[in-house]
Amino acid sequence: MAKRRPSGDGMVRKREDGQWEGRIVVGHKENGDSIFRYVYADTQKELTAKLRQHIDIYQGVDLTGQSRMTLAEWLEQWLENIAGTIRPTTLTRYQGAVRIHINPRLGDKPITQVTGKDVQKLYDALASHGNQITGKGLASSTIRGIHSMLHEALDAAKQAGLIPWNPTEEIPTPKFACKVKQILTDEQLDVFMAIIQQDDIWHDFFYTELTTGLRRGEICGLKWEDFDEADGTLKVRRTVHQEKGGKLTTWDTKTAAGTRTIILPPSTAELLRERKKSALTEWIFPNPLKPEQPTRPETAYDRMKALLKEAGLPSIRFHDLRHTFATNALAYGMDIKTLSTILGHVSSATTLNTYSHVTDEMRQRAAVKIDQGIAKAEVKPQEEKPKERTMTTFQARKRWSRRAS
Numbered sequence: 001m002a003k004r005r006p007s008g009d010g011m012v013r014k015r016e017d018g019q020w021e022g023r024i025v026v027g028h029k030e031n032g033d034s035i036f037r038y039v040y041a042d043t044q045k046e047l048t049a050k051l052r053q054h055i056d057i058y059q060g061v062d063l064t065g066q067s068r069m070t071l072a073e074w075l076e077q078w079l080e081n082i083a084g085t086i087r088p089t090t091l092t093r094y095q096g097a098v099r100i101h102i103n104p105r106l107g108d109k110p111i112t113q114v115t116g117k118d119v120q121k122l123y124d125a126l127a128s129h130g131n132q133i134t135g136k137g138l139a140s141s142t143i144r145g146i147h148s149m150l151h152e153a154l155d156a157a158k159q160a161g162l163i164p165w166n167p168t169e170e171i172p173t174p175k176f177a178c179k180v181k182q183i184l185t186d187e188q189l190d191v192f193m194a195i196i197q198q199d200d201i202w203h204d205f206f207y208t209e210l211t212t213g214l215r216r217g218e219i220c221g222l223k224w225e226d227f228d229e230a231d232g233t234l235k236v237r238r239t240v241h242q243e244k245g246g247k248l249t250t251w252d253t254k255t256a257a258g259t260r261t262i263i264l265p266p267s268t269a270e271l272l273r274e275r276k277k278s279a280l281t282e283w284i285f286p287n288p289l290k291p292e293q294p295t296r297p298e299t300a301y302d303r304m305k306a307l308l309k310e311a312g313l314p315s316i317r318f319h320d321l322r323h324t325f326a327t328n329a330l331a332y333g334m335d336i337k338t339l340s341t342i343l344g345h346v347s348s349a350t351t352l353n354t355y356s357h358v359t360d361e362m363r364q365r366a367a368v369k370i371d372q373g374i375a376k377a378e379v380k381p382q383e384e385k386p387k388e389r390t391m392t393t394f395q396a397r398k399r400w401s402r403r404a405s
Helices: 044-057 071-082 088-106 116-129 140-159 186-197 203-212 216-220 266-276 297-311 319-331 336-343 348-354 356-373
Strands: 010-014 020-028 034-041 233-236 239-242 248-251 260-263
Touching: 010 044, 020 044, 034 044, 071 088, 071 140, 088 116, 088 140, 116 140, 186 203, 186 297, 203 216, 203 266, 203 297, 203 319, 216 239, 216 297, 239 297, 260 336, 319 336, 336 348
Parallel strands: none
Antiparallel strands: 010 020, 020 034, 233 260, 239 248
16 A cells, blocks of 8 residues: 655656646545645746745645535535524524625635635625625625634634635635614603603513613523522523524524623612512513513514604614613713623624724713813813714613602
8 A cells, every 4th residue: 555645745847838837745535545736837946936835835734535625515514514503593694695695706616726815806796796686785794794604614614624724814804884873862762761661561671671782682581590689680691583483492692702791770670670579480571472481582673663653763673772772881981891791792892893983982082081181281162063862871760760769
């Protein structure tokens, strides 16, 4: 039996057409045969330089026979492998991104030949005209999501010995284009709270949402075992999802950072203490029609929409209630790190990017304070700009809560 040639081993020859050809061993098939990567150049000197680069790249790498598969073939296999480890909604989103955005542009390319430039061209195309219906570019958040998925898939390919490196690491992460979040203004919030005061079923749910900023699935998934009456804290450790067909599933939080303990505003803690006295199920906010089940996320969304319409308020997303909480928390002095922990963000950078419009205002106010406090400068009154919105405190007002008086 022939001796197994190590990765990085190679040879050089001059072909009959005068071009120089080199090859190096980059891996092995199941039967032990070598897998070669070929390199071509016009001169021996040029070929030698190229070979050195490839030897450095493939040093310590031992690719497998599957390295011949295309990117589309690998992504299909990878999705099958992870199907049981991620939420059904996440799997559906990944499958759609592969089918609609990645495969038409890169799917036929051998996975070993996908480069950082290829990936960057993909992102540029998606940003320019990625929406197949309108012909417009995709949102930056969508492209970042595709990048995150592709990075994970190619990392798995690297671990499986299909590629020597992850090409997504050769390019910068797509930038996040921060848009000013749609939130309820001070006046609108007063109107909304007045409306829910009249709703015996939903008042506590929306009051808690506006004073904690929980994700919709998180607040629906709260159980009484998560609430510490003595300390006034709430553990966030699960989320409820509604699958196609209406089936409810319970999963861990979105990320490891999503599993967290938050200190409740006093009025919210008191509201939950009172609510617990008459609780009949394990769920803090049970389904009004089926108390043995949690509130359905879609039901909460529909009820919010109905209340907004009844109050004559703008139609916003449920997630905008979370933005309302976060924006006002920052505006009234909460630091970024604390808010990031409360929201369950992976890092403070996520919070900064999401709420940069607020932190910009905070920096401007800080600059004025430094001028007054350290430089002892006389600050000239600035011409007031028309306010697009009015900040409201992230702490609940007493008159909002029925049980705070």
